[in-house]
Amino acid sequence: MVQQKSNDIALKFFSHIVSDPEKALFLSQLGPERESHLSGVLSMMIEKLLGDEPLKKEEILSIGENHYRLGVSIEWVRESLFWVLSEYVRELDDSEESFRVSARILEHLTIQSQGMMRGQGKVLSLISRLDAILVHDADPLKSFVKVLSLLSEELAILGGWIGLPDESHRFRALAVSNGWMSDYLDGNEIRSDETPLGRGTMGKAFRTETIQVLEDTQSIEILSPWKDRLIRFSIHSTAAIPLKDDQGRVLVFSLYSGFPWFFRHPDHRILLEHLKIILDEMFARQKASRLLEEEQSRINRVYRLQQAFSRASDIVLMAREEMEIVDTTLDTIISSGFFDWAVLGVIGEDQTITYEKGMGEGVERFLNENLKIRIEEKTLAGQAVLTNKMQYLNEYPSGDIFPALKSLSLRLDIQSVGAVPVVRGGKPWGVLVVMSRLSGAFDPDTVELFVGVSRFLGHALDELAMRKDLEFEKERYEWAATHDALTGIHNRRLLKSFLENALDLQRKTGLLVAVGLLDLDDFKQVNDLYGHHAGDRLLLEVSRRLLQVLGTSNAIARFGGDEFVLIFQSIPDRAALSALLFQIQQEVFGPPVSVVDGETLEIRGSMGVCIARSSDKPDSLLKRADEALYRSKADKETRSSFFSLCDMDSL
Template sequence: MAKDGFGKDPERDFRELLDSSPDCVLVTDYDTHRYLYVNHTSCVMTGYGLQELLSMHVSELTLQSEAEIRETYERARQAGERGYTEEPQLLLSKDRSRRGWWESNLRFKVIGGQEVIVIVSREVTPRILAERAASRATKIYAALSSANEAIIHSSSSEELFQAVCDAAIESGGMTTAAMLMPAPGSDLMELQAMAGKGRDTMEVAVISTDPQRPEGRGLIGKAFRTGKPSITDDYLQDTRTTHWHTLVRDRTQIRSAASVPIIRHGRSVGALYLCSRERRAFDEEIIGLLVRMAGNLSFALQNFEHEEKRREAEERAHYLATHCGLTGLPNRNLLTDLLGQAIASVGRTGHRPAIMFIDLDRFKEINDAWGHDTGDGVLQKTSGRLREVLREHDVLARLGGDEFVVLVQNIDHQDHAVRVAEKLLAASKEPVVVEGQPFTVTLSIGISLYPEHGIHPTDLMKAADLAMYVAKDKGKATWALSGEGRPQAIQ
């Protein structure tokens, strides 16, 4: 054995050296694009035999066009000794059992007077997958950030759900994003918001939470039931999604999908559903980020609920401060505000308001004889009947006890106010029935007009109050106009 260099057959030794390389080494003719040499690794990785490869055209293996090959070879020639490195390509073996990403370096050489391209191709699948996973994670981080910003700025769950779906598409790189929640009293999931492709599919797809139904065995139903993410890396081959294969196959390009439950108080209240064109798009890191997103959504829903309760309490407090608890009519505070607004608008509209003070005649007798519960019923029935007589924009208010006030809008003449008073008196002639007992309640009405009897709310209210006592003292069941010393008879 020689001490230096190769043995007695250097060419054979050199071939064995190349065959032992983990990289594919191939030599092609520069002009014909035919393989002149391939090492053993090339045969193993491609699944083709040596003679098969040596009889092949480069385009048959790489699936590139003649024009693409010529352009690549020319770049290698221009690159000189440093060679030209192609972008990684996804290649399949002969029997399609092996699939991976390969990065090739091409160098132009003249060997024995023949122009050739020497190709050293290395599998970079782990690197490409890692880069893609990192890219996906970066996009989901961006989507998470956008979702968190939406939580801050959204004023409703509907607005938030749509913002999250939009973020998953625009920042997260997803193909489809949807938010679903169960319909009240049903096992069916309803679409709350969506972005991306497949809207026509999502709108007609039946999705259930019931595992006994085929519609409930998919990713969304399982995630909702278990409270854990549900994932598929091959949607159209997954038996859990069989029910939707026909619907999805011709309409979308789903490769992988995931559903993440929205948990509140330890139970599922909804599900975030995402689809991607890429296989294995939902690795452990991505799912972790989506779970964080779902947790933030749950927190936002809790805040919306607290805000809704606070707003309802505030509205209730305002209602109680401005309305009668028994009849639901405006009280003195609200009536004063509305009268002030009516007076302020006179200069703009030319329509004047009138005030009518109403007292229920002999109501105290009913209260004393039949009790407060019956008395309250009479007040409620009477107020409802008076409200029916008035126009929609007139205001009936209760000041307390058996005292009511009507703010009549748009009075152009005194006779208009009188006609309203007569309608109210006519309505009171029919008895109201409370717990099967009829009660006839007549009215005493005092009328004041703007501006004849006052230009301020307090002046008008006082004038109408005094006129009401005139009507009551002069026989009841009638009306009186402010400033008159005797009641006006009903014509």
Template sequence: MAGEHLDEDLHKNLSAFLNSSPDCILVCDASSLQYLYVNQTTCDMTGYSRDELLSMTAPELTQQAPAAVRETYGRARQAGLVGYTDEPRLMVNKGRSRRGWWEAHFRYQELDGRGVIVIVSREVTRRVLAERAADRTKRIYAALSATNEAIIRSSSREELFQAVCDAAIDSGGMTTAAILMPRPGSDLMEMKAMAGYGREVLMETVISIKPDRPEGRGLNGTAFRTCKPAVSNDYFKDRRTGPWHQQMRSRTLLKAVASVPILLNGKAIGTLHLCSREKNAFDEEIVGLLVRMAENIAFALQSFEREQVRREAEDRAHYLATHCSLTGLPNRNLLTDLLDQAIASVNRTGHNPALMFVDLDNFKQINDTWGHDAGDRVLEQMAGRLRCVLREHDVLARLGGDEFVVLVQNIDRREHAQRVAEKLLAAAQDPVQVDGQPLVVTLSIGASLYPHHGENQRALMKAADLAMYQAKDNGRNTWALAGQDSHWNSE
């Protein structure tokens, strides 16, 4: 008798037990998909009355296609006594005032020959959001790692910027990533690199850094001015983003936006602009990671600047080591290298090089009479004149003092050398004007020709130097060929 009384009490209170459950409990006909039973928690959570729910089918309540519901129920039947747990699903109540993630467990039962599905569904919104936040953080860590790798591999600002944007999309899970910087001489920002969705829209978007313009009070302008991140986790409800709402309405993937300043020496030079398809995508931890990403970009830019300074210093040192500081012409070191190269390429090109030593007559007298500054002006002007009468591929060098050397890349006969020498002599015919004072300068030129006067640069330079002194002995303002041998005189 006591056991029968206990069974009667259990059956009597079963409904109360089910209604007190924090989970939604439903029983659905496996064939018609009509609900046969719902507990009070289901009514409370969905906003529907019991009568309304019992008049509804599962596709109507869950907003799923009937085929999808039947597929889920089929899996539950195959699972037997274990049942089947579906992936969490976002649900909205009747008045659309409440939404959350629910995870349902389905189990197939036979009741009086009738197949039914017993559904126990519980809210897992906190768990889903925590998992999504953890996943976002994991992706941003991956993007940060990819950015660091890009810093190592990139050789220019442009390459780095694009690699960072690609990492934010490919590894970080963002929908749009861009790096914006102020346009020179303007308050408007322009896109330096971009990856992801909406390139055309972003390129047409007006973004300013001035606070007195509506387009300057948005996230990018604010981040740039304040040197602090600016975040909107619900883009279309944020007043700061108002100027772009209409333009961005078609971008259904845009839910949340973050703009992080890129700081160089404490001053903003641009912003890292990121968009997400999820609201509330940018929590404090993720924003902190994005700040680190921007800091790494700045570090790479500083490294690029240091490398640029180093290269410029190296180039400058090389230039000073190979060029005359007064005239900018190649010096003896560079001339020697170029002459060696010309000799080495004779068999390949068939072009025989020639050297012409050019000395300014009576230059010491100009220095002594008018001073070294006047002498320097004379050297500069004569360098310009001589360069103008030579071919582009010929080389004019200055050895020092008043000595210039011309490397002519192709001389086949004496007449060719004579024409070049006469052009050089003619370049000095007109007086050189220094501070309004005409100074008469003439030239003495000595020429040596490969291979007749030497088969290496040392021999050719010595022969040309001796020929130049021969020209001076011949009365100056003239030229002489090394050796004046019979071969060249017969040409």
């Protein structure tokens, strides 16, 4: 009986959701086989919800993780489960049975929400594990298979490869993830030019040097040359990440998924950007390492200087500030004993070179000249920048030099001077100048060494900037993972830990803890009448007012849509809680809000408030507050207050 009822509801559910264009499109992307499988799974899930056996938490958590992975929203899940509930109880006269099934569905929804949060946590963990692989592996191509293995294990990526166009513009594989990928590429032509075979994600990524994503690959016209192959290998979405190797060549890292819209998921988009940053940094690090090794191999005759830079390289690469890199470089030059002074000039926006930092005994006499030299003036430093080559004089005072520097060189007894440009981000950034009291200090090996030093300095400064950019991106992602993008307040991800901390504090201090679930009344009408931008302004203003009232001693999180969770903690007594709720009514719901074109709206809301018991856990406390919210919304036309208390609670 239950099985038949479950099958009937599942069939009606599919008929119901095709009326929604977005959901209908999602189902159509699955194909008949997957849709049939989904129908069977849904029928089994409904049967378990209607049955008597205890719900299996791990099984439901896995369902939530899979929904998160596919980009299914919690709102869609909630709407679907409530539709199933309404369909089941429609013909029931048994209120006890209705209540039983409602409770099981709410329990299922709560656990599935936890599964979605666990899925998001796994993405953060995946990024950390990818970082561990890519940071410790020296060769990007060798680490590629490890990366693909991890992506396949955690995100069900079918496969991937790295391709480089040959002279005929056809991509050739440099590394392939697995046998499945090799079979797909066998006899498959993908190009980098504008021909039909170059209009896919790889070709476009190569030409634009930006990440490219295509969803629903089997129905996109530009992918028609590969349609049969895409269908045969069950590929539904693809992404291509452009990279620059250590030789400056553009490579393309391509990924394939069997799920439609897979790469549309916000976390998967962030993951693609993160992979690009890390892999580009690896190639840049590989390039810096290769250049340094090449330069070091050429300067065996200046062994002491080479050894000095070898010892200093780790310090430079581990530096946290630019001046630390510059100071270490200059100090290494001086400590080698070959040169008496080393200074660094920085190119300003007005194309003048200003000497800002130097090392060597008495170098302040050089810096105190406050020299500002225009690049086009006749100086070694200017010529070095203009030609992008090292310039030197072994008999400096007798050379044709800038008069102000000639006078200075005579006072300091400078005999040999060399200037080498420092390039950052592909552009001239500064000039490194070394000086010696010995004439003839520069020979071909010394010149090549200092060219290598300047490149190493530029690459070290660039890598430091890249590391800082990566740290910034990581901090931004961590912030985004725990905060609501619209309002800037916390999202539901930290809600459980907030509640656990509040309950622990209650047990230690004896002070009251309460939870409020707040839902804005008629919020959908605001979006319908004035547009979503008006709804966004309303949410922003409500968040601002709540933060102002609650302060830092309490907590607030956006639960989703127009729902907020308020955590009142360290409340002395019920009278203080009552005063705080009255303040919310006066200051949050009192003044109208200007939304658009001078239009103002009165803010109305419903809230369920629950005072924590000593036995409460976060889930039980939220559940009771949700039940109080339901009563508050049901009585909103007749109630005297915007909030309802949990059963047995009073103020």
